[in-house]
Amino acid sequence: MQKSLLLGVEAIAQGAIDGGMSGVYAYPGTPSTEITEYIQHSKQAQQLNIHRDWAANEKTAMESALGMSYAGKRSMVCMKHVGLNVAADCFMNAAITGANGGMLIVVADDPSMHSSQNEQDSRVYGKFAMMPILEPSNQQEAYDMARFGFELSEACEIPVLMRITTRLAHSRAGVTRAAEVVAQNDMKLPEDKVQFVLLPGIARKRYKLLLNNQAKFETASEESPYNSYNEGTDKSMGIIACGLGYNYLMENYPNGECPYPVVKVSQYPIPRTMIQKITSECDKVMVLEEGYPVVEEMLKGYLEKEAVIGRLDGTLSRDGELTPEMVGRALGFDVEEGAEVPSLVSARPPALCVGCSHIDVYTALNEVVAEYGAGRVFADIGCYTLGALPPFNAINSCVDMGASITMAKGAADAGLIPSVAVIGDSTFTHSGMTGLLDAINEKTPITVIISDNESISMTGGQHSSAKGKLESICEGLGVEPEHLHVLTAVPKKRDDLKDLLRKEFEYQGVSVIIPRRVCVQKNVRDQKIKKAAIAKAAAKA
Amino acid sequence: MKTDMVIAGVGGQGILSIAAALGSAALENDLYMKQAETHGMSQRGGDVQSFMRISDKPIYSDLIPKGGADIILSVEPMEALRYLPYLKQGGYVVTNSTPFVNIPDYPEMEKLEKTIKDLPNYVLIDADKIAEETTGSKRAFNFVMLGAASPFIDVPFEYLEAGIRKIFERKGEEVIEINIKALHAGRKFAEENK
Numbered sequence: 256m257q258k259s260l261l262l263g264v265e266a267i268a269q270g271a272i273d274g275g276m277s278g279v280y281a282y283p284g285t286p287s288t289e290i291t292e293y294i295q296h297s298k299q300a301q302q303l304n305i306h307r308d309w310a311a312n313e314k315t316a317m318e319s320a321l322g323m324s325y326a327g328k329r330s331m332v333c334m335k336h337v338g339l340n341v342a343a344d345c346f347m348n349a350a351i352t353g354a355n356g357g358m359l360i361v362v363a364d365d366p367s368m369h370s371s372q373n374e375q376d377s378r379v380y381g382k383f384a385m386m387p388i389l390e391p392s393n394q395q396e397a398y399d400m401a402r403f404g405f406e407l408s409e410a411c412e413i414p415v416l417m418r419i420t421t422r423l424a425h426s427r428a429g430v431t432r433a434a435e436v437v438a439q440n441d442m443k444l445p446e447d448k449v450q451f452v453l454l455p456g457i458a459r460k461r462y463k464l465l466l467n468n469q470a471k472f473e474t475a476s477e478e479s480p481y482n483s484y485n486e487g488t489d490k491s492m493g494i495i496a497c498g499l500g501y502n503y504l505m506e507n508y509p510n511g512e513c514p515y516p517v518v519k520v521s522q523y524p525i526p527r528t529m530i531q532k533i534t535s536e537c538d539k540v541m542v543l544e545e546g547y548p549v550v551e552e553m554l555k556g557y558l559e560k561e562a563v564i565g566r567l568d569g570t571l572s573r574d575g576e577l578t579p580e581m582v583g584r585a586l587g588f589d590v591e592e593g594a595e596v597p598s599l600v601s602a603r604p605p606a607l608c609v610g611c612s613h614i615d616v617y618t619a620l621n622e623v624v625a626e627y628g629a630g631r632v633f634a635d636i637g638c639y640t641l642g643a644l645p646p647f648n649a650i651n652s653c654v655d656m657g658a659s660i661t662m663a664k665g666a667a668d669a670g671l672i673p674s675v676a677v678i679g680d681s682t683f684t685h686s687g688m689t690g691l692l693d694a695i696n697e698k699t700p701i702t703v704i705i706s707d708n709e710s711i712s713m714t715g716g717q718h719s720s721a722k723g724k725l726e727s728i729c730e731g732l733g734v735e736p737e738h739l740h741v742l743t744a745v746p747k748k749r750d751d752l753k754d755l756l757r758k759e760f761e762y763q764g765v766s767v768i769i770p771r772r773v774c775v776q777k778n779v780r781d782q783k784i785k786k787a788a789i790a791k792a793a794a795k796a
Numbered sequence: 797m798k799t800d801m802v803i804a805g806v807g808g809q810g811i812l813s814i815a816a817a818l819g820s821a822a823l824e825n826d827l828y829m830k831q832a833e834t835h836g837m838s839q840r841g842g843d844v845q846s847f848m849r850i851s852d853k854p855i856y857s858d859l860i861p862k863g864g865a866d867i868i869l870s871v872e873p874m875e876a877l878r879y880l881p882y883l884k885q886g887g888y889v890v891t892n893s894t895p896f897v898n899i900p901d902y903p904e905m906e907k908l909e910k911t912i913k914d915l916p917n918y919v920l921i922d923a924d925k926i927a928e929e930t931t932g933s934k935r936a937f938n939f940v941m942l943g944a945a946s947p948f949i950d951v952p953f954e955y956l957e958a959g960i961r962k963i964f965e966r967k968g969e970e971v972i973e974i975n976i977k978a979l980h981a982g983r984k985f986a987e988e989n990k
């Protein structure tokens with residue numbers, strides 16, 4: 256069959272569509288965004304009437320996916336690693352409720368923090384929740400495992416976590432699709448009508464069941480087509496290669512023959528008999544894993560009874576993503592260092608686009624804040640975080656989505672007045688609204704700037720759940736009408752914005768200012784789509 | 797048959813179309829390929845790169861090892877140098893000479909050119925100008941660059957033409973011809989100046 260050229264994320268999307276999925280739920284976040292975008296653009300998904308709209312945040316997405324699973328259908332939820340923090344409450348408890356229809360939780364980690372605040376490893380969460388985990392090592396496995404994941408979830412009656420990392424997510428390769436598309440499940444409610452009611456009495460039973468099922472999950476790993484024991488002649492060392500770690504191992508053996516015994520792990524819990532065999536057969540074991548030393552720590556143990564090497568003893572770097580040369584060095588190869596970067600090469604950091612509306616906001620804000628003294632601007636996550644860089648140097652925090660408003664509140668409670676929050680429209684509806692309610696209820700003196708570009712821009716201009724709703728949300732939460740202002744974010748209005756800021760900085764309660772202008776890139780994209788639609792209609796006529 | 801290539805540029809310059817043409821060239825001819833790219837920041841103007849690997853044998857790593865690339869193809873001269881650690885000994889740097897200046901500390905052009913010309917193997921080409929001269933528009937400069945790198949890519953030239961044909965299939969014959977013209981012009985320049 257003809258191969259399709261797919262990114263790892265696209266392979267997952269196509270695999271899920273072909274695997275009988277009835278709905279995908281997600282909030283964008285690099286490197287997971289294109290899973291959902293692929294499904295949104297897929298004709299096949301449209302014909303199959305697969306749910307594919309964006310959710311307001313990862314928690315609402317996961318809960319909706321769980322609801323679809325409750326109703327007996329196959330669902331998928333996708334997010335970046337920090338999104339799982341937001342959805343963690345649902346995640347941990349979904350392991351207890353279990354799944355009815357197959358449920359796949361796809362989380363994309365970002366080791367080396369190419370576009371993230373941290374490099375947390377979602378396998379830790381998987382282990383925490385005691386859920387089976389899939390970790391594809393290439394695009395074909397990503398495709399196959401999406402289908403397989405639904406089956407595994409239904410067989411084990413629990414959601415399954417699929418953990419990928421940036422390199423697989425954003426790397427393309429040829430993928431062979433399955434010959435047949437699995438039909439979607441019919442609606443079928445759980446036989447046990449209280450399975451999803453986590454009252455203590457029921458939850459205790461369900462938790463026992465989860466504990467008892469661990470052996471079953473382990474057996475599934477032992478029998479998984481994605482885990483294997485590859486014999487080797489040189490028993491001085493054995494290698495446990497998880498996910499992408501396997502690729503970097505094999506990259507160092509161009510003829511495809513590694514002399515050491517290798518356990519390739521792409522499904523967890525780790526396959527116990529294979530691990531027992533390699534540790535007993537070999538003098539020591541090297542663990543290659545992308546992300547945290549999860550497996551390494553498990554094998555090594557606190558007392559370090561096993562001879563295990565990897566990220567913890569410095570054989571491999573403790574942080575950052577694996578590279579072929581890092582693994583080569585660990586294997587004892589004489590690794591090429593490559594030439595140095597000539598000193599005249601300058602850094603080229605990303606910057607706000609020319610004409611970006613956030614520029615108008617920061618230009619005005621900087622002038623007014625200067626009158627009060629620096630160090631009082633709590634920002635959030637989005638394109639506007641680039642306000643941290645020169646020439647603006649305008650913000651003092653960026654922690655997690657929504658934290659701008661609540662950190663400003665805490666700082667104001669501590670006496671930093673005025674405290675200012677800068678938050679994007681999408682971040683506001685993701686996690687800012689509840690914090691604003693806290694401030695309103697206490698009449699905390701903060702000024703909140705919702706820099707509204709009518710788009711989720713940082714991740715590529717997705718539709719913002721906030722569009723057209725900000726004023727009514729703020730009013731509904733209780734922002735006083737005379738302290739709620741909307742104006743266009745353009746250079747001509749910068750003086751108006753400054754006047755407003757000065758006025759509201761003096762107000763001893765909650766003020767919200769919404770400078771609004773559509774994102775330049777989003778606008779260009781939308782115009783293109785509009786033009787194409789008009790051209791298509793004209794061609795038809 | 798095996799080529800590892802770093803494709804470099806600045807966000808918004810469209811390096812991914814080069815990778816797409818190569819990718820479909822590889823796939824149509826049953827070669828293995830892997831191509832890792834930079835996504836995420838939707839603003840323009842940061843440095844971006846793509847690792848392109850083509851082989852007749854299975855490829856494991858999505859990343860090219862340091863000192864492993866046969867070619868650095870850059871659509872911007874300073875960006876070509878950023879990836880020198882990846883170039884193998886004897887590998888080629890093929891770079892556009894038209895700078896993309898969006899930072900205050902962009903190096904002086906003279907020094908930049910000298911650094912490139914001091915490399916053992918390079919092709920320095922004004923792809924913007926050649927695209928304009930041969931196709932009437934700068935837009936095809938990416939495929940001038942692919943053409944300029946083509947003598948060093950271990951894939952038959954016809955495959956590259958077919959790759960361009962495939963990715964512009966829906967845009968019509970005129971667009972295909974423009975980009976293939978650009979490809980040929982780039983190749984001609986490299987043959988004469990390598």
Ligand SMILES: Cc1ncc(C[n+]2csc(CCOP(=O)(O)OP(=O)(O)O)c2C)c(N)n1
Pocket residue numbers: 282283284285313335337338339341636637638639656678679680681682683708710711712713714719
């Ligand atoms: C919990 C979590 N989910 C997703 C992301 C990824 N992310 C970072 S910024 C952003 C978009 C923010 O949109 P908005 O607030 O409207 O700002 P804009 O980029 O449009 O300026 C997203 C989805 C993240 N960092 N954390």
Ligand code: SF4
Pocket residue numbers: 606607608610611612613638708712713774775776777838839840
């Ligand atoms: S993508 Fe949009 S919001 Fe982001 S910097 Fe560019 S114009 Fe501004």
